Amino acid sequence: MKLAQYVVQRFIGYLLVLFIGITITFFLPRLMPGDPINNYISQVQARAGQSLSAEATQQLRDSLAELYGLQGDIFTQYRNYLARVVRLDFGPSFTYYPEPVSNILLDAMPWTAGLLITTTLLSWLIGNSIGLIAGYFNKRRWATILEVVGIILYPIPYYILALVVILLLAYWIALFPLSPTFLPGPMTWNKAVSIIYNSFLPALTLILAGFGWNVLAMKALAVATKEDAYVQFARLKGTTDRTRMTNYVFRNAMLPQITALVLSLGFIFNGAIQTEVIFSYPGIGMTMRAAAGAGDYNLLYGAIILTIFSVATAALILDLIYPLFDPRIRLGG
Amino acid sequence: MLLAFLLSLIAGCGAPAAGPAAPQPVAGAMTEVGTPRAETLIVQTFDGKTNAPDNMNPLMSGYAIWRGFRELAWGYLWEMDTATGKSYPELAAELPVVLNDEYTQFEIRLRPGVYWSDGVEFTANDVIFTLDTYFNNRDKLTYFGVPVITNYVKSYEKVDDYTLRVETVKPAYDFATTMGVYTWGSAFNIVPKHVFEKVEDLAAFKNEYPVTLGAYTLKSYDPNGQWHLWERRADWDRSATAPLGEPKAKYVFYKNFGDEQTRTLAFIKNEYDVDTFMSPDSIDAAKAQNPKVRTFADVFPYHDMNDACAYGIIINNLKAPLDKPEVRWALALSLDLQNVGINSMSGQFKGSALPMPDTQITRPAFFEPLQAWLNELTLPDGYKPYNPNFGADMVARLTEMGVDPAQLPTGDAVTGNFGLGWWKADPAEAEKLMNSVGMTKGADGFYTLPDGSPWTLELVIPSDWNKVMQRVGFSIADSWTKAGFKVNARQVDNAEFTTVQNTNALLQVMVNWTTSCVFNTNFVNNWRTIKAENLKPADSNELITGNTPRIDNQFIFDKIAEAGAMDMSKPEFLEAGQEIIKEMITNMYYINMMNIPTTIPTNETYWTNFPKQDNAYAVPYTWWSSFKKILANIEPVTQ
The missing domain is CATH 3.10.105.10 (Dipeptide-binding Protein; Domain 3)
Incomplete structure (x- = not known):
């Protein structure tokens, strides 16, 4: 019963977060300076100043408002917007009219998700494994070396890290392309290999960039946890280092790391703008950035709602799975 | 500062005292899209990435114009010679004939022998159909030229397959540049009647692989919007640009090579031939590493300064x-x-x-x-x-x-x-x-x-x-x-x-x-x-x-x-x-x-005779009319 109540509470909270987020998303871009219709009119006016009368301009304005779904007062627009969002219909992109926003997002999503889910998980796994070993055996010299690697990588700005990797692996030693070329057509074995090959450098830079923090965080947790009484007790019972490191230290130290992992996964639909720019990699980040710059409300709504949805869902999943990892929550204590 | 450091690192590394050693071209090399490098002109896209790479419908505002559509695929009644600023006939046989003293009535005579890429002849029917489409769908079509033309033209009629007459609302001394091209674009994009008359929803029509009037057709493109590949028509001599001569590159590959630092590295490595708005710092770094990289002029201020603005x-x-x-x-x-x-x-x-x-x-x-x-x-x-x-x-x-x-x-x-x-x-x-x-x-x-x-x-x-x-x-x-x-x-x-x-x-x-x-x-x-x-x-x-x-x-x-x-x-x-x-x-x-300084460096490893200050046959832009002339004038380098 307690569990059911817990799940229902979390679910109501989840729906509330979505509603508030979606509402803010509607009003916020309208407070931004810039208006797609006026941008369009300016462009036309520059070419047609001689021939476009005030009436013709107004006619054009009305017709665009209808095409873009911007007719009516703001509350009418808001009502229509909520009805559309439920159907995952974000309307047409203003910049690429009449291309539906959902198409643009659906095209970009697999690239963003594929790259960021893979790199986030790998970075978490590798970073935490190294951090655990470095923390558990913190008196050993090689553990210090592993920690130094994390300390060196962590503060390097991503942009610089990416450029150094490009210089090393694509310019001086030309193992990978400087910019990817993804070929069209159905998915085949060769195409899959080509995607992995072309995505290798962006993925590597993201793993390296996320890896340092995981090493340092897990190492600090492992050092503290291994001194806890239950770990000492296990040692006195004669368990091996490996058993204590994995079953005792890691299981307890990983809780904050899991929180960080799930929230990172929730944020992946923000995209990775810098990666997309530096590597001309397809994805949602640049789409969102360009939409904000051009006043393309609909595209901006779509991309932000996707992020709200994924972050809120990640938080919900975290709430729901946390009892599995932490018996104190499961037992209500 | 860090970027400047990296650029100087690129500029400094590996440059021998006697001068930089250019990365060598590779005989028989292929591009990543499977075309022979020696037959492919590779160009940095003007618009970086597009979110609608499949939209080639020139009646809509969001179509992919910036990566070859207007230079390679389309033709206009009158084009502009960017070296002189004068209009010249492209689909038309001559400049517009003025029929009255008020400059409101014009006769347009079309050039016979121009064919769409699917073998259908271009005639006055296409022009009339396009005008009809502009007027009948002005509340649906979002191309900026639609309101321009429908407020500019009063009436029109076909005389025969190669002649039509147009009357304007007001005196129109700019008829050739409004109905044709002014600097980089035209308000009047003529569409093929035999294709568009079958389309029910013109606004939703993508025209994905367009039937073209220009010397090229679209061979392939990246659904993610990073590149487009065009191939020269076998019958290029029946295209709109035929009078300029044969375009030398069999393929033109537009690609977004990433941000400026990555682009500079790719340029040094001969991965592409023409850039778009590279900063002076990056150009200096590229020139220091590859002597085949050239600016518009050999002396200050180095770049072309003939932009329209x-x-x-x-x-x-x-x-x-x-x-x-x-x-x-x-x-x-x-x-x-x-x-x-x-x-x-x-x-x-x-x-x-x-x-x-x-x-x-x-x-x-x-x-x-x-x-x-x-x-x-x-x-x-x-x-x-x-x-x-x-x-x-x-x-x-x-x-x-x-x-x-x-x-x-x-x-x-x-x-x-x-x-x-x-x-x-x-x-x-x-x-x-x-x-x-x-x-x-x-x-x-x-x-x-x-x-x-x-x-x-x-x-x-x-x-x-x-x-x-x-x-x-x-x-x-x-x-x-x-x-x-x-x-x-x-x-x-x-x-x-x-x-x-x-x-x-x-x-x-x-x-x-x-x-x-x-x-x-x-x-x-x-x-x-x-x-x-x-x-x-x-x-x-x-x-x-x-x-x-x-x-x-x-x-x-x-x-x-x-x-x-x-x-x-x-x-x-x-x-x-x-x-x-x-x-x-x-x-x-x-x-x-x-x-506006148009910093457009070229890499002359695979192609030469780009417009330069001492050979300014066109402005050097790849996203203007000038590119039609450039394609007819560049020369391949024998490897």
Whole structure:
């Protein structure tokens, strides 16, 4: 019963977060300076100043408002917007009219998700494994070396890290392309290999960039946890280092790391703008950035709602799975 | 700083004392899209990435125009020779024939023997169908040309398969550039009747692999919008561009090579042939590593300066204290353009004092005839503000800075490359002018308003969506601050930039280019919106739809209206333009600064004979009409 109540509470909270987020998303871009219709009119006016009368301009304005779904007062627009969002219909992109926003997002999503889910998980796994070993055996010299690697990588700005990797692996030693070329057509074995090959450098830079923090965080947790009484007790019972490191230290130290992992996964639909720019990699980040710059409300709504949805869902999943990892929550204590 | 360090690392690494060793071309090499490298011209996309790569419907606003559509795939009634600014017939057999004295009735004669890429002949039926489509669907089609043409054309009729007649709403001396191409684009995109007449929903139609009129067809593209590959038509000699000759590249591959650092590395490694707006720092790094990388000119300012627009400062002339000519002149004379150009463009720019770019076309028409007037121009206090030695001064300053004299122009090239002159940098005279209207410097060293209250000038500049203008903007703020103006430089995004430009309440001054765009001698094309009905009150939030410099001057309104009804080929037309320019300058309504520097380096490892200063058969842009001519003139390098 307690569990059911817990799940229902979390679910109501989840729906509330979505509603508030979606509402803010509607009003916020309208407070931004810039208006797609006026941008369009300016462009036309520059070419047609001689021939476009005030009436013709107004006619054009009305017709665009209808095409873009911007007719009516703001509350009418808001009502229509909520009805559309439920159907995952974000309307047409203003910049690429009449291309539906959902198409643009659906095209970009697999690239963003594929790259960021893979790199986030790998970075978490590798970073935490190294951090655990470095923390558990913190008196050993090689553990210090592993920690130094994390300390060196962590503060390097991503942009610089990416450029150094490009210089090393694509310019001086030309193992990978400087910019990817993804070929069209159905998915085949060769195409899959080509995607992995072309995505290798962006993925590597993201793993390296996320890896340092995981090493340092897990190492600090492992050092503290291994001194806890239950770990000492296990040692006195004669368990091996490996058993204590994995079953005792890691299981307890990983809780904050899991929180960080799930929230990172929730944020992946923000995209990775810098990666997309530096590597001309397809994805949602640049789409969102360009939409904000051009006043393309609909595209901006779509991309932000996707992020709200994924972050809120990640938080919900975290709430729901946390009892599995932490018996104190499961037992209500 | 870190980026500068990385660029210098690239520039420095591996360069032997005897000079850089270029990465060698590979015989038999293939591109990543499977075409022979030696037969493929590779170009950086102008628009980076597009989100609608499959949209090739030229009746809609969001179609993928920037990656070959208009240069490779399409033809227009009249194109523009970018070297001379003259229209020439492309789909038409000759320039429009004027049928009445009022210049409202025209006959268009089409060139027989032009075929769409699917083998159907292009005829007057396609033109009539397109006009019908524009008029019948004007509330659905979002291409900007639709309102332009439907408000410009009054009636039309077919005479025979190769002849039609068009009547315009008003006298149309610009018929060839409105129904054809003006600088980079055309309002009138003719579509194939046999394809489009079968389409039920024209707005939703993608026209994914278009039937083309140009010499190329689309072979393949990246659904993610990073590249497009075009292939030359086997029957290119029946295409719209056939009279220019055979395009030399069998394939043209447009690709987004990433941000500037990655692009520079790819350029050094011969991965592509023509770039688009690379910064001077990156070009220097690329040239240091690969001698095949070339700029438009071998000496300063290195780049082509014949863009249709110039960077300048839009002033809200309606808003106090900017409504006073003394204040506007003070701003012009407080702007040290040499410093601005050196700080933001490494000195690689060309000054232009007139409210338009100083190009090979506008110079003989406007700049040279007005030099004597500029030299004699006197402000009410007797001060002569013009500096005709601007170019020579630039050479002296760059020499002082340690630039190799061999890299600097000499003789006539000094004014040719740096411009004929600009305003003196004279903060002392600026102070006199400010004081004359009661604006003196306060205790903090900054000018106050006439009532003694503090005055902050808000200068709007682009954020990083236009890095060159952003840098120019910060340099201007620096120059004005040193002269005693308290400046708040505010960076804005692209959409907000247009809103500020068009909203009096939001605008004091902004760095912009839109007021100055004049490519051929038809100044009316840009300035026709300068009229009284486009003015709004100084603090209005209502958007203006023209007259961005906020000029309120009856003489200018009348002259522009008069010029709009003149034959543009007559000397009177140019004289009217010169009169307007004089009035604009006398009142300093708009501070024009420099031609937009089009930094388009080429890599001549695989292809040569690109347009250069000593071989300027076209402007060097790949996203203008010029690219049609470039493709017919480049030569492959034998590997």
